[in-house]
Amino acid sequence: MSKVTFNLRDKGAQFWDKSPRWRRVLLSVIFIAICYALPFLNNPILNTPGSDFQSVLFYPVGMYVMMAIGLNIVVGKSGLLDLGYVAFFAIGAYTMAVLGTKTSLNFWEILPIGVGLAMLSGVLLGTPTLRLRGDYLAIVTMGFGEIVRIVAVNTSAIGGSRGIAGIPTPPPAFKAKFTILDPKPYYWLLLTFTLLIIWMVRRLAARRPGRAWDAIRQDDDVAQLMGINTRRSKVWAFVLGAAVAGVGGVIYASQILSIVPDQFNLNVSILILACVVFGGIGNLWGVIVGAVILAFTPERIRFLSQPRILVFGMALVIMMNLRPDGMLPKKKREHLEADWDHVEESGEGEIK
Amino acid sequence: MRLEIKDLHVHYGKIEAIKGVSVVVNEGEIVTLIGANGAGKTTMLKTISGLRPVTSGQILFDGKDISKMPAHERVNLGLSQAPEGRGIFPGMTVLENLEMGKYHRKDRKSEMKEDLEKVYHLFPRLLERINQAGGTLSGGEQQMLAIGRALMARPKVLLLDEPSMGLAPLMIANIFRIITEINNLGTTILLVEQNAQQALQRAHRAYVLETGNVVKEAKASDLLNDPAVRAAYLGVGAH
Ligand SMILES: Nc1ncnc2c1ncn2[C@@H]1O[C@H](COP(=O)(O)OP(=O)(O)O)[C@@H](O)[C@H]1O
Ligand SMILES: [Mg+2]
16 A cells, blocks of 8 residues: 655645745735635535535634644543534534523523533543543543433433424624524634634644643653643643534524434444544644545535445545545654564664 | 662562662762663663662662652652663654753753754764654664654763664764764763663763672772673674
């Protein structure tokens, strides 16, 4: 299996690092403007049969992008395999649904509560379980994801398996009205939050928390020897990831009007994880590209109806064989990890 | 700064790896712990730095029992370790690895330049490779980086786990020469080694560890001449 060596990510990073400030600002502004203008794009290549392009932009594309960025903090940055990420999404969505239908709080008031609850559950799940490593953590988080769903199914106060209907939409903001008929304002709302999250993640990654996650991912014990409180760093990564999913959940529920527990099943966690791995684990832009492709493609090839998931799955397998590190892999040097134990020390020269 | 280990017991599950070891490292000394593969040397160091929990016994650092303290807090007190197998962060550059060594220091900004220069003075090779990824260094360079990184934390006691492991003889000699230099600059050192010859030549005092027990304790120079030690650890009399 030949491995494509050309690394677009490194090329991009190089270009960015060499660019003067004005060029960076200009490129960012253009990029952001294009993102906001996407719903007006009317292109037959991008059109999605069966569902309109603007809706697809909000869900699944925008939603997957946001979730993948959040999960990447946990899996990509700090190296913790979380298979129950959907739980935090569900907690955000249920907070919106329950408070929106049972109290007079509006979307903007519920949002911080939903995020707060997702973070709190992140602390509660993370504190005892993050001492586990690798596979054990994956299994426990997977269990947590299922437990949240099953509890929702069995709690009649929050609608049981029928879920909750009649979730209110957000109040108008900046002249945009949030209605069932028009997905554009939701997309813009989601995009705005996604950009905020990207900004936050980039800042964190470049600073001490990011350094600590880097160290922990590469060697947990040695990270402790550097004076890093690894337990606390990991819980933080978990909680930040949970917060992002919480935001996603609240926005999602406010758009879709009704939710049922079965929407929050294991498949969602796995799909979001696939976005992260497919795009290039640990690299923010790779993860975004991965999420866009994985969310969009099944919608685009909907005309194939039944075999479409099969085609999609095969494309994934072929892709991962061609680029095992993802579309836009993180800097190559990370992968030297395993090799070097076998390098034989031959006649080292003098130090001086 | 005196490090004293009193009647230390450490378990891996039900297996007792350290069976009541007592070791003293006085300020300014190089003390070495020699022993064969599996004797429990790494376990000792990991327990001292807090990566393994103690079953019973005390670890006194400057008279205070730190045996229950989490590993990352022990670094603040002045205990730094260059771990077995070097533990370089492969995806970080040489400079980034060294910076990690200062992660916990409150005054890391103001100290950084001065300490980097100290490390480059000890290991000029690291300066040449400053932007090279840690994972691409040779074994000897990685060992230098591991020791340099530990020094960035301004340790009072430096713990070294088999710095000679997997290195060519010339590089081993170099590393040991620098260990003496670091000690001369005022850092107390606890050195764990299988390479008894080199370790005993450099250390002031030594302990011999066998399957979790200290079987001998003496001045390093005395052990170099001890027939039993020579036979078992220095490969003399084997043929
Ligand atoms: N993670 C572990 N789990 C179980 N037993 C271990 C582990 N690490 C070390 N041991 C055992 O503890 C003993 C001491 O090992 P170690 O401290 O690594 O020795 P040394 O560093 O002197 O070679 C050995 O018998 C080894 O098999
Ligand atoms: Mg060892």
